[in-house]
Structures are given as C-alpha cells and as structure tokens.
Amino acid sequence: MQEPVGQGPLISIIMANHQGAAYLKAALHSVLAQTYANWELIFADDASRDGSQDIMREAAKRDNRVRVLLHDRLSGPAAARNRALASAQGDWLAICDSDDVMHPDRLRRLVAAAEKLGADAVADDMIHFATEPLATPRSVLGTDMPDQPRKIGPVDMLRVPEPGERSGQLGYLKPLISRSALGALRYDEGLQIGEDQDLYLRFLMQGAQMWVLPEALYLYRRHPASLSYRSSHAQVAAAVAAMEALRDRLMGEQDVEIEKILLKRHRVLQGRLRFETLVEHLKKRRFAVAVLQLLRRPSLILRLAQIITVRARAKAAGDGARKASKQAVEVVHLVGPNGVMPKCVSGRCMEVPDPVADVGYSDLWAELCQLASRTTLTLTYGDAAGLSAAWRVPAAVHILARCNVASELPPPPQVIGDD
Known part of the structure; x- marks a missing residue:
C-alpha cells in the first residue's frame, strides 16, 4: 500500500547497502516517517547475505514508493549508488546511508531551503551518534557550522582541517541535489573512500550552486563496520590516484588558491598512504621492510606512537564507559x-x-x-x-x-x- 503523496517535487532517496541489516530498520523507519510525502526510496543492495534484502522486500510490499535493486556480486558503494541514480525519477536526489537516520522533517526543510535559495544543492550538518561510547560530542561541520545559509565552492570542498581543528570536511555531507544539475555526473566506482567528496567536487567544478544550511537533520552512525570509519592501503591508494588525476586536470587552469589546496590535499593523502603502507607491512609481519620504511621516514615513528597511544586511551576510556554505562x-x-x-x-x-x-x-x-x-x-x-x-x-x-x-x-x- 502506498501512503498519500503530497504536493511538491519528487525526491529520490538513494540508499546503498551491504550487510546492513542490523541498522537498516532504523534508517527505513526514518524515511517512512518523513513529513514530506512525495518521495521514492531506491534501495540498492550490494550482495548482502544478512537478511537486508528480506527487510526491504517486505517494506516494498507495504509501500510502493520503495523500490529494491539487487546485485549478486559485491561492487562497492559507488557502484551501488550509480545503479540507484540510473533508476531515479525524482527532481531531487537525497543520499541516506543504510546505517544512518534522518530527522522526519528533513526532506521538507531541505527542499524548501533549496527552492528559496535557487540552489542546485543544499546540505545540513550531520550529528555523530553511536551505541558504543563516543569520546566527545561531534558533528561533521563542527566549528564550520554557519549561522545562516552559506554558499560554498570547490575550495571549501577541498579544504583539509588542520590537526586538532574541530571543523569538518564537507565531503562527508549528504546534500539534497538537483537531478537536472547533476546531469551525467556519477560516482567514481574505483573509489571506496572519498567517493562522495569526489562527486561533489566535480559537481561544483561544473558551476553548480551549493549551500550549507545552519541545520542538523541527519544523524550519522559511528560503528566499526562503517566504510567511512576505517581505511585500508588499497582504498587510500585509490584516493591518491584520483586526487593526482584531478590535480593534473586542474593545475594551471584554476586560481592560485585552488592550486595550493590541491597540493596540500595531495600531501595529506600521500602521508596517509605511507602510513597505511607501514601498517600493511606490520600486519603481514614484514618487519624488516617496516623498519627500513621507518628509517627512511622517521616522522612515521611519531605518528605510529601517537596512534597507538590514542587507540589505547580510547579503548581504556571506552571499556570504562561501557562498564559504567551498565549502571x-x-x-x-x-x-x-x-x-x-x-x-x-x-x-x-x-x-x-x-x-x-x-x-x-x-x-x-x-x-x-x-x-x-x-x-x-x-x-x-x-x-x-x-x-x-x-x-x-x-x-x-x-x-x-x-x-x-x-x-x-x-x-x-x-x-x-x-x-
């Protein structure tokens, strides 16, 4: 049965999923609870074997605004979202991950803001939540939260926070995007991390008008299984390759500020790649190779010590908080x-x-x-x-x-x- 559809443009909600059954019902409930009724939910499953498909098939039987796309081979979140985008019929596109939650008034407020601003995309802040102890209260925007709608450009999207800075990276946001403005742009299926930011950047580079709103209507779940919660050598290497291709394409064609921030971002990613390479050697017990790398890059010793210390403290604090939370x-x-x-x-x-x-x-x-x-x-x-x-x-x-x-x-x- 379909719920009554209200007035306003159709919004296609894109929900990619792989093995997300543990959190899927909460995400689905937040979609079904939206005060803005003119939406379609396109659920793109990526070879799940945990009951996710059964949950969504049942949802589709109850509400024909829900459509289920199945894929029998693991292809990654970018490919899953691209399949959903190919099927989308909406005037607007909204991304909701299958482990996250939306405030029930989110779609109504985002589309109203987009229409008022004449925007191609609008994004709100994302609040971190978890069932495991969070060390600090956090949101994605942090100190970058504007006090009124703020237009952003490629430099803002590329900006890398300084160490210890509470401002966030805009690439984590889940904007409402005009399907006509997005055009033929799609996610880079070679990326497992940073695919959102890569798409938003290309979107802005083609002249799209995007605004960040002083609202927080998206709840971002932190848990160890989340793709954005961890990285691997292969994922970071792919991100470096994508950044190098982007840098080569843009260098000499943009202003000095963009060139500077591209170089800085490339240095940051190269540093992450060197560290992930070291971790890979240690995991595979290639200790001699790891020692040689540390001798060539002594700065990695400090970083390794810092991360071990931070993780040990976080584990101790988490264990203490978990014990305390029972009482x-x-x-x-x-x-x-x-x-x-x-x-x-x-x-x-x-x-x-x-x-x-x-x-x-x-x-x-x-x-x-x-x-x-x-x-x-x-x-x-x-x-x-x-x-x-x-x-x-x-x-x-x-x-x-x-x-x-x-x-x-x-x-x-x-x-x-x-x-």
Missing part, C-alpha cells in the same frame, strides 16, 4: 521554550529550541547523542519542541511522551507510552 542511568526531560517543566520527577530538565527556529544547535544535539552513547538514556517530552529534539537522539534507549503532543512529526520508534 549509569540518565533521565532527561526535554522542554520547549513555552513548555511546562515537569514537577516532582527524577532526572534533569533540558530546554530545547522551538522546531521552527532550531538552527545552529548542533552542539546541543551532539551533547545529547554523546550522553546516549555513554549511559542508559531515557528522554521524555511534553511538547512539539521536545518531540522534534527526541528524534535527534537515535541511541536513546527509551523515549516517553509526558502527554499527547499536537505535531506533524510522528513519535520516535523508542516511544513506549505516556509517562
């Missing part, structure tokens, strides 16, 4: 600007912004997501602002409605009843 129970009552504070209750109250004015609050949502990763978190809400905020904390264990709330948003999947 740590947190209750947070979400209250909007005009909401009523609950009386005689345990836990703490947290004021959250009105849903029509909740721009620029990435730090707040990231703080809640970190809390959910480190404790058994229960959220309660009693107004529309609290309901909207609760959707931004997918790892909360329980969510309670303190009363009936009048809102276009449906309850989050963790809601277990009235308090």
Whole structure:
C-alpha cells in the first residue's frame, strides 16, 4: 500500500547497502516517517547475505514508493549508488546511508531551503551518534557550522582541517541535489573512500550552486563496520590516484588558491598512504621492510606512537564507559521554550529550541547523542519542541511522551507510552 503523496517535487532517496541489516530498520523507519510525502526510496543492495534484502522486500510490499535493486556480486558503494541514480525519477536526489537516520522533517526543510535559495544543492550538518561510547560530542561541520545559509565552492570542498581543528570536511555531507544539475555526473566506482567528496567536487567544478544550511537533520552512525570509519592501503591508494588525476586536470587552469589546496590535499593523502603502507607491512609481519620504511621516514615513528597511544586511551576510556554505562542511568526531560517543566520527577530538565527556529544547535544535539552513547538514556517530552529534539537522539534507549503532543512529526520508534 502506498501512503498519500503530497504536493511538491519528487525526491529520490538513494540508499546503498551491504550487510546492513542490523541498522537498516532504523534508517527505513526514518524515511517512512518523513513529513514530506512525495518521495521514492531506491534501495540498492550490494550482495548482502544478512537478511537486508528480506527487510526491504517486505517494506516494498507495504509501500510502493520503495523500490529494491539487487546485485549478486559485491561492487562497492559507488557502484551501488550509480545503479540507484540510473533508476531515479525524482527532481531531487537525497543520499541516506543504510546505517544512518534522518530527522522526519528533513526532506521538507531541505527542499524548501533549496527552492528559496535557487540552489542546485543544499546540505545540513550531520550529528555523530553511536551505541558504543563516543569520546566527545561531534558533528561533521563542527566549528564550520554557519549561522545562516552559506554558499560554498570547490575550495571549501577541498579544504583539509588542520590537526586538532574541530571543523569538518564537507565531503562527508549528504546534500539534497538537483537531478537536472547533476546531469551525467556519477560516482567514481574505483573509489571506496572519498567517493562522495569526489562527486561533489566535480559537481561544483561544473558551476553548480551549493549551500550549507545552519541545520542538523541527519544523524550519522559511528560503528566499526562503517566504510567511512576505517581505511585500508588499497582504498587510500585509490584516493591518491584520483586526487593526482584531478590535480593534473586542474593545475594551471584554476586560481592560485585552488592550486595550493590541491597540493596540500595531495600531501595529506600521500602521508596517509605511507602510513597505511607501514601498517600493511606490520600486519603481514614484514618487519624488516617496516623498519627500513621507518628509517627512511622517521616522522612515521611519531605518528605510529601517537596512534597507538590514542587507540589505547580510547579503548581504556571506552571499556570504562561501557562498564559504567551498565549502571549509569540518565533521565532527561526535554522542554520547549513555552513548555511546562515537569514537577516532582527524577532526572534533569533540558530546554530545547522551538522546531521552527532550531538552527545552529548542533552542539546541543551532539551533547545529547554523546550522553546516549555513554549511559542508559531515557528522554521524555511534553511538547512539539521536545518531540522534534527526541528524534535527534537515535541511541536513546527509551523515549516517553509526558502527554499527547499536537505535531506533524510522528513519535520516535523508542516511544513506549505516556509517562
């Protein structure tokens, strides 16, 4: 059965998947919960054997806006997305990974912003969430979060954050893109990491108008199986090759700033490749070769020591947080600007912004997501602002409605009843 389709342009939601059954239902639920109804979900499965295909076949039976594309040989996320793009019918394209979650008002707000700005693409911030302890509250934009819509260009997309800088790389974002503006551009299927940024960069280089919005409506799941969570020698080598091809194509044709940032990015990737080569030698017990590499590049010794130290500390902190989280129970009552504070209750109250004015609050949502990763978190809400905020904390264990709330948003999947 198909849900009633609303007004507005058709949005094609592209969801590539490989072995994502553990998280797929949450991603699917966030699509089905969208307040903007005129969408199609194109699910491009990449040789999964974990029940993912059964989940999506069942979803397609219930809602014919869902289409399932199957592929019996592993081809990578870029190829899976390209198959979905070839099948897309929408005026707009939205990427949602099968392990992530969207706020239910995301599509409506993104398409409204794109139309108002006359943009070819708009992107919002992405909040990190996890069921394993997060060391710090994080979002993709970090300190680059604008206070109003900001137009970006190739230099912004290529920019590499300095060590320790809290600003993010725009290539991680999941923009809403005009299908006509994208034209024949497709993902580079030779890339396993950085394929998003590569596409966005080529999109901008052909003159597309892209804006970053001061909103955070995409929840980005951090987990060890995520492709963006790890890299390998082969993946980094492919990224270096792609960057070298891009540099050769653009050098001498662009302004000095782009040439400088291309060279810097190439140096960063070359450094990553040298480190991944060292790791590869160590994994395969080629210790003599590894020692020779360290002698040629002494800076790798410091980097190796730093990473070992950071990982050891993170493991110790994670183990401690995991042990503590079994006992740590947190209750947070979400209250909007005009909401009523609950009386005689345990836990703490947290004021959250009105849903029509909740721009620029990435730090707040990231703080809640970190809390959910480190404790058994229960959220309660009693107004529309609290309901909207609760959707931004997918790892909360329980969510309670303190009363009936009048809102276009449906309850989050963790809601277990009235308090």
